[in-house]
Amino acid sequence: MTHFETNFPVRYYETDQMGIVHHSNYIRYFECARNAMMAAWGYPIEQCEADGVTIPIVSVGCRYHRPAKMGDVLRITAEIEKVPLAKLTVVQKVYNASGELLVSGEVVLGFLNKDTGFPVRCPDTLVKIIEEHLGSEQ
Amino acid sequence: MTHFETNFPVRYYETDQMGIVHHSNYIRYFECARNAMMAAWGYPIEQCEADGVTIPIVSVGCRYHRPAKMGDVLRITAEIEKVPLAKLTVVQKVYNASGELLVSGEVVLGFLNKDTGFPVRCPDTLVKIIEEHLGSEQ
Amino acid sequence: MTHFETNFPVRYYETDQMGIVHHSNYIRYFECARNAMMAAWGYPIEQCEADGVTIPIVSVGCRYHRPAKMGDVLRITAEIEKVPLAKLTVVQKVYNASGELLVSGEVVLGFLNKDTGFPVRCPDTLVKIIEEHLGSEQ
Amino acid sequence: MTHFETNFPVRYYETDQMGIVHHSNYIRYFECARNAMMAAWGYPIEQCEADGVTIPIVSVGCRYHRPAKMGDVLRITAEIEKVPLAKLTVVQKVYNASGELLVSGEVVLGFLNKDTGFPVRCPDTLVKIIEEHLGSEQ
Numbered sequence A, B, C, D: 001m002t003h004f005e006t007n008f009p010v011r012y013y014e015t016d017q018m019g020i021v022h023h024s025n026y027i028r029y030f031e032c033a034r035n036a037m038m039a040a041w042g043y044p045i046e047q048c049e050a051d052g053v054t055i056p057i058v059s060v061g062c063r064y065h066r067p068a069k070m071g072d073v074l075r076i077t078a079e080i081e082k083v084p085l086a087k088l089t090v091v092q093k094v095y096n097a098s099g100e101l102l103v104s105g106e107v108v109l110g111f112l113n114k115d116t117g118f119p120v121r122c123p124d125t126l127v128k129i130i131e132e133h134l135g136s137e138q
Helices: A024-040 A045-050 A124-136 B024-040 B045-050 B124-136 C024-040 C045-050 C124-136 D024-040 D045-050 D124-136
Strands: A002-009 A057-064 A073-080 A088-095 A101-109 B002-009 B057-064 B073-080 B088-095 B101-109 C002-009 C057-064 C073-080 C088-095 C101-109 D002-009 D057-064 D073-080 D088-095 D101-109
Touching (some): A002 A024, A024 B024, B024 B057, B024 B073, C024 C057, C024 C073, C024 C088, C073 C124, D024 D057, D024 D088, D024 D101
Antiparallel strands (some): A057 A101, A057 B057, A088 A101, B057 B101, C057 C101, C073 C088, C088 C101
16 A cells, blocks of 8 residues: 655635534645655656546545644545556545544546547556556555 | 435536646535525535535545537436434435436545534534434335 | 626525524625526627636625525526626625525626636626616616 | 745646736735735734724725746735724735746724624734834834
C-alpha cells in the first residue's frame, strides 16, 4: 500500500451555518491530497493532462464521523493498494490535529484520452510510479 | 416512494479545466434539491434549525456516468423510500435536459439537537410530511 | 441602459459560520446573472467561447449593505450603460425578496482570443446585441 | 505598515473551463491570508468570534493582472497601514512563484457585536496587536 499525506487549515468559507465544514468540501480535500501526491511523485496532474490524459472521477464514497471546525489543521491521507489498469482506487481519510478520524472515503478514478474523450488505461508513467511506491512500502 | 425534482442551469464557476462540472458540485446539487424539497413541503431547513434540530450528513455515495457542461440545464431528483427514524436516506439523481442520467447517488442524513449536539430522532413535523407523501404516492 | 435580472434561492453551502452568505458568493451571483443574460440574448458564453473569444474579468468592485440568509430568494440585476470596445462594464446588484438592496458592484470584462491569448475587441455579435438593447430601452 | 504573507498551491476545483483560476477565488485567497495572519498573531478569527465580535466584509476591490493556473504555488500578502477604529482596511496581493503580481485588491472589514448584530469598534485585543506590528515595522 502506498501512503501519502498532506496538511492544511480549514478555510473560513468552507464552514456553513451549522458552524462546521460543509460536507462537500471533504470531497475537495480528497482531491487536494491526490494532486499533492502526484506533484510529490514528480508527475503533477497538469503534466498528465499536457501528456494527453485527463483523470475524471468514476465514483466517490464518503462517511462523516466528526465535523471539522474553523481553526482545525487537517491531515488528509491518500492510499493506493494495487496497480491501476483502467481504474485507480484511492482510499482517503481526514484527521484533525488531535488525530481523530473525521471523514473516510474512497475515490475511483478513470482515465480519458483528452482529445477523443475515450477511456484509456492508466498512463505508463503513473503505473510505474505507483509500482515503485507499492514495492518500496511492502 | 416520495419524488421531488428541481431544475437549474450549470454555473460557470462550477466548471473546471477539464471543461466539465467539477465532481464535488453534484454533492451540492443533491443538497440544493433536498432543501428545495423541504421548502416545497412547507418546512424549510432554516425553520427546522430554528426549531432546534440540525441535519448533518452521515454518508454520501456518488457515481458519475456522464459529465455536465456549461449550458446544461440540470434536473435534480430526490426520493425517499421509507419513514426516517434516527436516519433519513435520500436517493438522488442528476439528469441533463436530454434526459440522460449524469450522476446517481444516495445521501444519509442524521439529526442533532442544535444545543446539545446529541443525536435525536427525525423531528415529528418532518416524519408526518414524509408519511403523507409516501401515502399519497403509493 | 440595458437591464436584465434573474432570481434564485440562497444555497446552504453558500452560508458560513456567521450564519450569512459568504461574501465571495456575490461575485459568483454577479456572474450567474451575466451568463443568464447572455443566454437570454441568444448568445450564451459557451457559444462565445466556441467562436474563439473568452471573457476574463479585469476588475470587480463590491459593496456589502445587508447580508443574505438561507431561505432568501435573491434577485440579481445586470445593467450595461454603453457599447463595449475593448472592455465591457456591467453594473450589478443583489436584492432580497423584500426589495432590500444587499450588495452592489461593478464588473469590468475583457476579451481574449482563445487561441493566442491576446486581447481583442468585444465580438461584433455581442456589440450588436448590446446596441439593440441600449436602443430599445432608451 | 504591517506585512504578512502565506503560501499555498492552486486547487484543481478552483480552475474553470478557461483553464485558469476562477476570479471569485482570489477573494477567498485574500480571506485565507487574513485569517492566517490573525492565527499567526495569536488571535485567530474563531477566538475573536468566541469573544463576541464577528468581522463581516464592508467592501472588496479586486484587479486581475495575470491568471493563476494549476501547478502554481501562490504567495498571498496582507498589509495594514493604520490602526482600525470602526473599520479595518487590508491591502492584499497575490503573486505566483516567479514573483509576478497576479491580483491586487483591498478589503474593508467591519465589526459587529455577535449577539446584537450592531456595529462596534475594532476589539481592543486586535487594535493592540496591529499597533505593535505597525510600531515594529516602522
